Amino acid sequence: MTFPSNRHKRLFRIISARWQRRAIFLLGGVAVGAAAVVLAQLADAAQLAFSTLVSRFRYASLVLTPAGFALSVFLTNRLFRNAQGSGIPQAIAARHLTDQSARESLVSLRIAVGKIILTLLGLLCGASVGREGPTVQIGASIMFAIGRFSPRRQPGLILAGAAAGVAAAFNTPLAGIVFGIEEMSRAFETRTSSLIIAAVIAAGLTSLALMGNYTYFGTSAMGLRNGIDWLAIPVCGVVGGLAGGLFSRILIMMAQGFSNPVGRAIKRYPVGFAAICGLAAAICGLASDGAVYGTGYQQVKAALESGAQLSSSFSVLKFLATTFSSISGMPGGIFSPSLAVGAGIGSNVASLFQGAPLAAIMLLGMVSYFAGVVQAPITAFVIVTEMTDNHAMVVPLMAAALIAHASSRLVCKEGVYHALAKGFIDRASPAPKMPPA
Known part of the structure; x- marks a missing residue:
């Protein structure tokens, strides 16, 4: 053996x-x-x-x-x-x-x-x-x-x-x-x-x-026409990037806190501050006739599939409702709401281009605002491309994401996730041991 x-x-x-x-x-x-x-x-x-x-x-x-x-x-x-x-x-x-x-x-x-x-x-x-x-x-x-x-x-x-x-x-x-x-x-x-x-x-x-197999926002084969439609790329990139950078900066500043009496009150009464944020979000919801409650997924998917424009105030009210929800301290993500805000921006930009394909410009707005928030342009255009199964828009989405990333950094120097992660690292790290006296 x-x-x-x-x-x-x-x-x-x-x-x-x-x-x-x-x-x-x-x-x-x-x-x-x-x-x-x-x-x-x-x-x-x-x-x-x-x-x-x-x-x-x-x-x-x-x-x-x-x-x-x-x-x-x-x-x-x-x-x-x-x-x-x-x-x-x-x-x-x-x-x-x-x-x-x-x-x-x-x-x-x-x-x-x-x-x-x-x-x-x-x-x-x-x-x-x-x-x-x-x-x-x-x-x-x-x-x-x-x-x-x-x-x-x-x-x-x-x-x-x-x-x-x-x-x-x-x-x-x-x-x-x-x-x-x-x-x-x-x-x-x-x-x-x-x-x-x-x-x-x-x-x-x-x-x-x-x-089962599905695309998150349905299937959109719409692309940009030749000519003036391509000007929507830099417009969406700049507007979406600046707006996304502003959102990120607000979240980072609120997470870091303020040393003034208002900042101390927010830290001392977090539940009361959350209730105030909830009231503000509810007012935004009423002003939008209920369109900005929740993720915004249904509204954006319906607009992309039907080719109908979102309300001109949708992007602003969704931006505000998402901001109040995010700074309140409650659990909840910003992926879908950010894409919804971007879709609203794209819908507004599309009104500047007579006869332009609405769905295509909405996609530009989505990728631009999302890239502006997270400052991860490759992730932004890949995720929007996969969610809509629209490969005709790959190059325009890449360009818009890169422009948005550069624009966002004019307002916010660091991506929101990594900036907030530093705070968690500092709080979670064990305190250094004091040397013996």
Whole structure:
């Protein structure tokens, strides 16, 4: 009887460890995809419930929305700390931290559960928030929990979970990969690239199996005509980029706080401030006849498919409603609302070009404002292209995204997610030990 040599044992351990790592990434991708589908279905139900209520009782939002904002911030501060906002800054911060407990304070199963509950609460009370950013933090949290079986791979797992979250939320696998490279890591990691792609594929296939194949904003084959229509590219790029930079700067300034009496009052009474933001968002909703409540997904999809212009005030009111929702401190993403604001900007710009294809210019507005907010131009044009299955607009969207990125930096020097991530890193990092006296 022959016994395996030490060399064979070592080879078996290496192969076993490799397959274990791959299994972890694949299993995590499936779990993230399933969580994204569940959140998507529940989010649609929450928005429908709120829409049904305000269609019967128009002014109910003046009570329900402020109360919902206040309750969401109260629960966040009491039970689910670090679940506020979109969740993408927390995922970025967790990836850069090295302390295990510090990471767990930003991405954990408890936070993932809280993120789902509170994002749904926000949509149920009419907040202008999205579910896609929260899906990123949920994905990172699921991967972090699974990563306990492979501690050395946790930074890569968090990155994979975030990328898989984007892929599953929008049904855009390529955008998920690009988001992971450009926004989450700002670099390409060859050691984990194939595993990240595997997680994205697993999440995407899970989403497809449960929801079927679809394009997020429907299919749009419209392109720009030759001639003057192409002037819409720099117009949308500059206007969308400046507006996106302004939004980001407001969020960063509010997160950093103010030293004046108003800033101290906001910090001391966060629940009361959230209620005021909720009231402001409700007023925006009433002024728009209900168009700016929720993600804005239905309004934009209908406009793209029908070729009907959005209201001239839609972009401004959606911008304001999203700003109030985002600075309130409640959990909720800015992906879908930002795309909706951009669609409104594009609709307004299209009115300047007689006979121009409305859907094409709306896409330019969407990519421009989104690129201005996140300052990730490649992610912006890839995600808009995949969401609309419009390959005729690839070059115009790329150009608009680059112009918007440059314009945004005139107003805000750093992308909103990385700027906010620095605050989470500072707060989550363990305090240095004092030297003995």
